Amino acid sequence: MLRAVIGIALAAALVALPHGLSFSQQEILVFLTINVLLVASYRLLTLTGEWSLGHVVIMGVGAYASALFTKQLGLFVPLSMLLGALTAAAVAWALSFPLFRMKGFYFLIGSFAAGEIIRLLWKRFRDPFGGPKGLKGIDPMPDFSIGFYDFDFFEPVSYYYFAGTVVAVCLWIMWRIEHSPVGLTFHAVHWQDKLAQASGIDVRAYRTRAFVIASGFAGLAGALLAHYIGTINPNSFDVEVMVFVLTWAIVGGTATFYGPILGCVMLTVLNEIVLRELGFEQMRPLIYGAVMILSILFLPKGLESVVERLVGPRRARA
Amino acid sequence: MSPILEVDGLTMRFGGLTAVDGLSFSVAEGVIHGLIGPNGAGKTTTFNAISGFYRPSGGEIRLRGQVISGQPMHEVARRGLVRTFQHSTLFAELTVLENAVVGTHMVHRPNLLAAVTGSDRAARAEARERARAALDFFGLAGQENERAGDLAHGHQRALGMAVAYAAGPQIVLLDEPFTGMNPEETRAMMVLMEKLRDSGVTILIVEHDMHAIMGLCERITCMSFGKLLAEGAPREIREHPDVIEAYLGGTHHAA
Numbered sequence: 250m251l252r253a254v255i256g257i258a259l260a261a262a263l264v265a266l267p268h269g270l271s272f273s274q275q276e277i278l279v280f281l282t283i284n285v286l287l288v289a290s291y292r293l294l295t296l297t298g299e300w301s302l303g304h305v306v307i308m309g310v311g312a313y314a315s316a317l318f319t320k321q322l323g324l325f326v327p328l329s330m331l332l333g334a335l336t337a338a339a340v341a342w343a344l345s346f347p348l349f350r351m352k353g354f355y356f357l358i359g360s361f362a363a364g365e366i367i368r369l370l371w372k373r374f375r376d377p378f379g380g381p382k383g384l385k386g387i388d389p390m391p392d393f394s395i396g397f398y399d400f401d402f403f404e405p406v407s408y409y410y411f412a413g414t415v416v417a418v419c420l421w422i423m424w425r426i427e428h429s430p431v432g433l434t435f436h437a438v439h440w441q442d443k444l445a446q447a448s449g450i451d452v453r454a455y456r457t458r459a460f461v462i463a464s465g466f467a468g469l470a471g472a473l474l475a476h477y478i479g480t481i482n483p484n485s486f487d488v489e490v491m492v493f494v495l496t497w498a499i500v501g502g503t504a505t506f507y508g509p510i511l512g513c514v515m516l517t518v519l520n521e522i523v524l525r526e527l528g529f530e531q532m533r534p535l536i537y538g539a540v541m542i543l544s545i546l547f548l549p550k551g552l553e554s555v556v557e558r559l560v561g562p563r564r565a566r567a
Numbered sequence: 568m569s570p571i572l573e574v575d576g577l578t579m580r581f582g583g584l585t586a587v588d589g590l591s592f593s594v595a596e597g598v599i600h601g602l603i604g605p606n607g608a609g610k611t612t613t614f615n616a617i618s619g620f621y622r623p624s625g626g627e628i629r630l631r632g633q634v635i636s637g638q639p640m641h642e643v644a645r646r647g648l649v650r651t652f653q654h655s656t657l658f659a660e661l662t663v664l665e666n667a668v669v670g671t672h673m674v675h676r677p678n679l680l681a682a683v684t685g686s687d688r689a690a691r692a693e694a695r696e697r698a699r700a701a702l703d704f705f706g707l708a709g710q711e712n713e714r715a716g717d718l719a720h721g722h723q724r725a726l727g728m729a730v731a732y733a734a735g736p737q738i739v740l741l742d743e744p745f746t747g748m749n750p751e752e753t754r755a756m757m758v759l760m761e762k763l764r765d766s767g768v769t770i771l772i773v774e775h776d777m778h779a780i781m782g783l784c785e786r787i788t789c790m791s792f793g794k795l796l797a798e799g800a801p802r803e804i805r806e807h808p809d810v811i812e813a814y815l816g817g818t819h820h821a822a
Contacts, residue, residue, distance in 0.1 A: 425685070426682055430682065430694065431682045433677075436661060444658065447652070448649070448734055450672050451641045
């Protein structure tokens with residue numbers, strides 16, 4: 250009951266939120282929504298214990314694929330977004346064969362290398378990827394009406410509602426996966442892969458599964474981004490963005506579902522509102538670095554540990 | 568009784584070192600079988616080869632006549648051979664019940680689509696039921712919501728066996744289950760193992776603790792320097808001159 254009330258209040262607040270913001274803040278809100286999906290999908294990937302440095306590039310695979318499906322084949326945008334997500338998942342599946350021969354640090358480096366290879370392919374092949382300048386004039390989401398509300402995608406508010414709905418559905422699916430026997434198996438693979446194997450769990454298959462699902466959601470986030478800003482290039486998905494994702498996840502904490510999302514929201518607010526107002530925007534990497542070091546030193550379990558302390562411990566899985 | 572597990576000419580080489588050299592023995596169904604030997608005899612290597620943790624360099628391992636050597640560990644587990652690990656290898660961050668639920672993986676395979684739609688509710692309830700039964704069997708019923716890492720040492724060992732039992736194995740391999748236990752915990756553990764055997768599960772134990780193994784096992788295989796030294800009932804092993812020599816070295820037994 251209480252949870253339902255909180256849920257409705259939160260949904261109402263999220264619907265009302267853009268109307269109190271300026272145009273540029275509304276645009277930032279759209280990016281934030283997409284980044285929430287990105288960082289939440291990253292946490293799903295980390296559930297099996299493997300941290301990837303290629304996640305943002307996989308997001309880019311979704312963005313490029315979706316953009317090309319509309320540009321080259323003239324597909325309907327929402328359909329090409331879904332196909333973009335599937336392409337990202339398929340690429341992740343193919344990458345899993347070399348990558349999951351490695352674990353831990355080696356996997357981290359391997360995923361970085363794999364991501365850079367994909368980025369180099371985008372740069373090298375002007376047809377179809379547009380080379381270093383990337384793709385321009387990507388079809389926007391077509392306007393439509395649902396009776397009481399007209400989606401006009403020239404307005405960031407409309408795109409925020411559209412992306413927000415997509416992201417909410419994705420978060421719900423990811424939450425269901427984590428709180429299911431499949432999610433428990435992911436945790437088991439993370440904490441003791443030997444014992445998991447002895448219990449008949451195909452550890453590699455489960456690592457691949459987490460990687461593929463997370464990549465699909467990241468690809469969808471990329472597609473949402475591509476059709477919003479209309480132009481993407483290889484540098485939109487470089488390692489600097491990956492560092493931001495890592496910072497959000499580490500500052501927020503990865504032990505809970507909401508931790509990385511909390512980190513993403515808090516740091517975006519810090520960055521866009523506080524730093525931009527103060528005119529420190531150019532120093533974003535410096536400030537992010539400082540925040541990351543400070544949080545590792547003083548808040549090693551992330552912002553989520555503060556919330557857990559306030560709300561009290563709750564546990565339920567399986 | 569027909570043998571449930573047959574080890575036939577098992578050889579394990581690591582580089583130039585031959586840790587296990589043409590070892591053959593078999594385990595009869597429904598017994599507690601011990602595998603002993605002095606330090607460095609190759610017991611644990613044998614164990615790892617049987618459970619699929621290592622791929623044997625030579626020889627064959629058969630479970631109920633089916634060749635299992637060369638299969639990965641989860642495949643071996645799916646055929647009905649489940650192992651435990653030395654020390655307290657558990658999912659320390661998960662609760663006791665969650666540990667046992669992971670053990671039921673083979674019986675109730677998680678399904679991704681059903682997990683999202685929620686149509687696996689019945690399967691989840693059954694998995695929890697089965698996990699609870701396993702905890703009950705090993706006397707952990709009251710502790711299902713505790714973090715596994717917070718349990719007392721003896722209980723952690725019992726939980727390790729409960730996780731294996733929840734998988735519904737035909738044969739369980741226990742890797743040094745008595746290490747670090749006081750005599751009281753050892754006795755309690757022995758009772759649990761007899762209970763497990765009586766429920767129809769064959770047990771193969773690798774152990775250092777001679778006292779526990781002599782009192783528990785119906786049959787013992789003793790190995791030394793990677794080779795079979797002797798096999799027989801506990802009394803025969805205890806009085807076997809080669810075994811005494813391997814353990815005590817030289818001519819001590821003459822005294």
